[in-house]
Amino acid sequence: EAQVTQNPRYLITVTGKKLTVTCSQNMNHEYMSWYRQDPGLGLRQIYYSMNVEVTDKGDVPEGYKVSRKEKRNFPLILESPSPNQTSLYFCASREREGTYNEQFFGPGTRLTVL
Amino acid sequence: KNQVEQSPQSLIILEGKNCTLQCNYTVSPFSNLRWYKQDTGRGPVSLTIMTFSENTKSNGRYTATLDADTKQSSLHITASQLSDSASYICVVSAAYGGSQGNLIFGKGTKLSVKP
Numbered sequence: 001e002a003q004v005t006q007n008p009r010y011l012i013t014v015t016g017k018k019l020t021v022t023c024s025q026n027m028n029h030e031y032m033s034w035y036r037q038d039p040g041l042g043l044r045q046i047y048y049s050m051n052v053e054v055t056d057k058g059d060v061p062e063g064y065k066v067s068r069k070e071k072r073n074f075p076l077i078l079e080s081p082s083p084n085q086t087s088l089y090f091c092a093s094r095e096r097e098g099t100y101n102e103q104f105f106g107p108g109t110r111l112t113v114l
Numbered sequence: 115k116n117q118v119e120q121s122p123q124s125l126i127i128l129e130g131k132n133c134t135l136q137c138n139y140t141v142s143p144f145s146n147l148r149w150y151k152q153d154t155g156r157g158p159v160s161l162t163i164m165t166f167s168e169n170t171k172s173n174g175r176y177t178a179t180l181d182a183d184t185k186q187s188s189l190h191i192t193a194s195q196l197s198d199s200a201s202y203i204c205v206v207s208a209a210y211g212g213s214q215g216n217l218i219f220g221k222g223t224k225l226s227v228k229p
Contacts, residue, residue, distance in 0.1 A: 004157075042221035043158075043203070090157050100146055100165070100207070103217070105157030 002027045004106035006091050012112045013081055021076045021109050023091030029104075030096045032074040033058065034066065036087040037108075043090065049074055050096075081113040116141045118206050118220035126226045131194055135223045137187040137204030145209040145216070149178050149189050152201045152222070161189070161202075191225075199227045 004025045013019055025032065033048035035058075045058030049068040063085055065077040074093075078085060091106040118139045127133050139147070146165045150158035162171045166182040175192045191198055204220040 040221065043219045045217075088155070092157075100163070102160055102163060103148075105159070107157050108155060110155070 002104070004091055004093050004104050006089075006106040006109050008109060009107065010110050012114065014114050015082055016080050019078050019081060019111075021078075021089060021091075021111070023074045023076065023106060024072050025074075025091075025093040025104070026072065027093065027095070027104070028071065029093040030071070031101070032068070032091065032093045034064070034074070034076045035090045035092065036060065036085075037090065038087050046076070046089075081111075083113045085111065086113045087111060116206075116208060116218045118204055118218050120202075120204050120220040120223050122223060123221075124224040124226070126228060127194055129194060129196055129227050129229050133191050133194060133225065135189045135191075135202050135204075135225070137189070137206075137220055139185050139187070139204070139206045139218070139220075141185075141206040141208050141218050143209035144182060144185075145207040147178075147180055147187050148205040148207070149176070149187075150203040150205060152203055154200070158203055194227045196227050196229060199225060201225070 007022045030051045034046040035043045037043050044060050046064050047066040049055045089109045092103050094101040094103040121136045148163045149161040152158040161173050161176050162178040164171050164180045170179045177190045180187045201222040201224045203222045206218045208216045
């Protein structure tokens with residue numbers, strides 16, 4: 001089954017403790033991205049990657065890092081999480097950066113930073 | 115500035131009734147418009163994608179319309195079911211290539227269908 005998977009689905013952590021949220025897709029997609037979703041603000045892009053070893057900042061990149069060493073994986077790293085990073089996070093992928101390609105979203109990771 | 119505005123912000127309807135959600139955009143140059151359904155706490159799922167040349171597109175009980183001249187789209191839900199309770203997100207794609215800037219998200223309309 002074609003899908004985007006994320007782990008963990010739920011995470012409660014404390015300020016300053018480094019964490020990684022994994023994202024993997026099995027559709028051989030070139031383009032992957034991370035979003036956060038907060039009440040009243042909608043989905044906002046954090047980082048995106050157009051292919052292996054190619055990443056760039058989205059709208060709200062501060063406090064986050066990403067890497068794209070393999071085509072299928074695109075982990076999101078919070079080096080020193082803070083409470084304002086408490087949010088619902090989605091990974092997404094599409095075939096390539098073209099404008100008509102359908103985008104598939106993962107199931108989400110609910111992160112709470114105390 | 116490229117923007118996507120959705121209305122209403124929230125909507126409550128009775129099971130079996132029809133409803134229409136609105137999306138206005140100022141994205142230019144326009145490439146396509148998508149409607150997503152997002153169940154609470156889950157990832158958005160695509161309902162329809164329309165280019166500027168498509169006026170209407172259906173997916174079961176969901177029918178999306180697009181007026182590229184007035185930069186408006188609507189999503190009509192027929193004979194609503196309890197499972198239609200979700201947020202519906204309008205996303206407009208700009209025609210310039212690549213990068214993160216070409217998908218502009220609306221904030222969504224939260225639909226609640228009551229028995």
